[in-house]
Amino acid sequence: MFHSKADWLNTLKPNFKVLPLKDRLLCGLGAFIGLLLSSFISWLVLGDLNAWYIAPMGASSVLLFAVPASPLAQPWNMVVGNTLAGIIGVSCALFIPNLTQAFSVAVAVAIFLMMTTDSLHPPSGAVAITAVLGGKAVHDLGYLFVFYPVLLNSILLMFVAIFFNRALGKQYPQKAQLNTRTASPTPTQKVTIQPADIQNVLEHQTELLDISEYDLQKIILEAQELANARAVNQFTCQDIMTKQVISLRAEDDIQSALDKFKQVNLMSLPVVTDLDRLVGTLALYDVVEWFRRAADPHASWENHVYQIMHPQVVTVQPQQPIQNLIPYFVERSFNYIPVVEQQRLVGIISRADMIAVLNQQLNLASQQLE
Structure with missing residues (x-):
């Protein structure tokens, strides 16, 4: 039984995350840019702003910019789904005189073919109907309608969505699997x-x-x-980090860096300035690559660590729980993670440190079971 009208209305609403205002505005901005370019191309090709084609592209923009993670919004679905729907729609318009029968058959066949080719894209149903009910301008194009404006605008809107979503830090298109290193489970x-x-x-x-x-x-x-x-107990990074950190100086010459690698038998080291400010990381393979191209005149200017180091470094704060580090060590095979406070290197956590903590947790768990 529903206790109030609000409870009944909630059963009709989707279990859908409501994005913050900023993100909602950005989704609308992406659709605006994509549709503006799409309609402009239609105007260039067909010589007029065709409201009949804005409808299916508007529907596609909802998926591409509002829910880009949806399987229905992926580039394959967008391009293949719209193309198949365009072909079916034009064919039905040519061979089925009755308009009601034509667009009904067009949508039904388009759905079947899209599901068969794993290219289901809901706005493609509007493309199929447009091919039938678009009027003389569409019918005069015949199968050219599939190439422009359907395929042309679909590809254009897709590229706008790719650039726009990636600019916002969103992964589009979606990756096929989580583990990119091997087909085995992570x-x-x-x-x-x-x-x-x-x-x-x-x-x-x-x-x-x-x-x-x-x-x-x-x-x-x-x-x-x-x-x-x-x-598990909430260990923080400062609880397990090594405070005496072996590091390289940014101004060190590369030969002396190699000597330090030999001395400490490590595969990579953090790079700091004289004030212990972390500025990068240098791996042993970077030094090996430097030796390989030493004979190249274009690489002769590379003499110091800062010239071949990687400036992008994943770091953590001393107060962060160590659970935050697990994905980096387990999924991305990090050897160590620097601990930074106010941009200064204050410690380092290695894979061995993490193993020691996890071993302690296992021992505690087994003792509690006894």
Whole structure:
């Protein structure tokens, strides 16, 4: 039983995350830019601003800019789905005289073919109807309608979506799998829920879900990390970090850096300035590559560490819980992570430090079970 009208209305609403105002405005801005370019190209090609074509592109822009993580919004779905719908729509317009029958058949066949080719894109239904009901301007184009404006505008809108979403830090198009190093499950997945488990569950689903396997894996892994964090003591980075850090100076010459690598038997070292400000990291393979190109006249100016180091460094704060570091060591195979406070290098946490803490947690867990 519903206790109030509000409870009844909530059952009609989707379980959907409402983005902050800034993100909602950016989604609208992306759609504005994409549709502006798309309609401008249509005007250049067809000599007029065609409201009949803005409709399907407007529907596509909702997916591409508001929910770019949706499987229905991926480039394959956008381009292939619209193209198939355009072909079917034009064919039905040419061979089925009755307009009602023509657009009904066009949408039905388009849905079947899109689902068969894994290119389901809801706005493509509007493309199929447009091909039938677009009037003389569309019918005069015939199958050219598939190439322009359908394919042309679809590709244009897709590239705008790619650049715009990536500029905002969003991954578009979505990656096929979480583990890019190998087809095997990641180390975390091996001891929790594996991709094969998700695939087995999805195979028994009788309806399509508007979420990719990749996103399911990512959500499950992050939820598992939160659950694990509740199950262990909250060590912070300053509790386990090594304060006496072996590092390189940015002004060191590369030959002396190699000597230090030999001395400490490490594969990479942080790079600091005279004030211990962290400015980068240098790996042994960077030095090896420097030796390989030493004979190249263009590389003769490279004499110091700062000239071949990597300035982009993942760092943590002393007060951060060590659970934040696990994905870097497990999923991305980091050897160490610098601990920085006010841009100064104050410590370092190695993979061995993490293993020691986890070993202690395992010992405590086994003692509690005895």
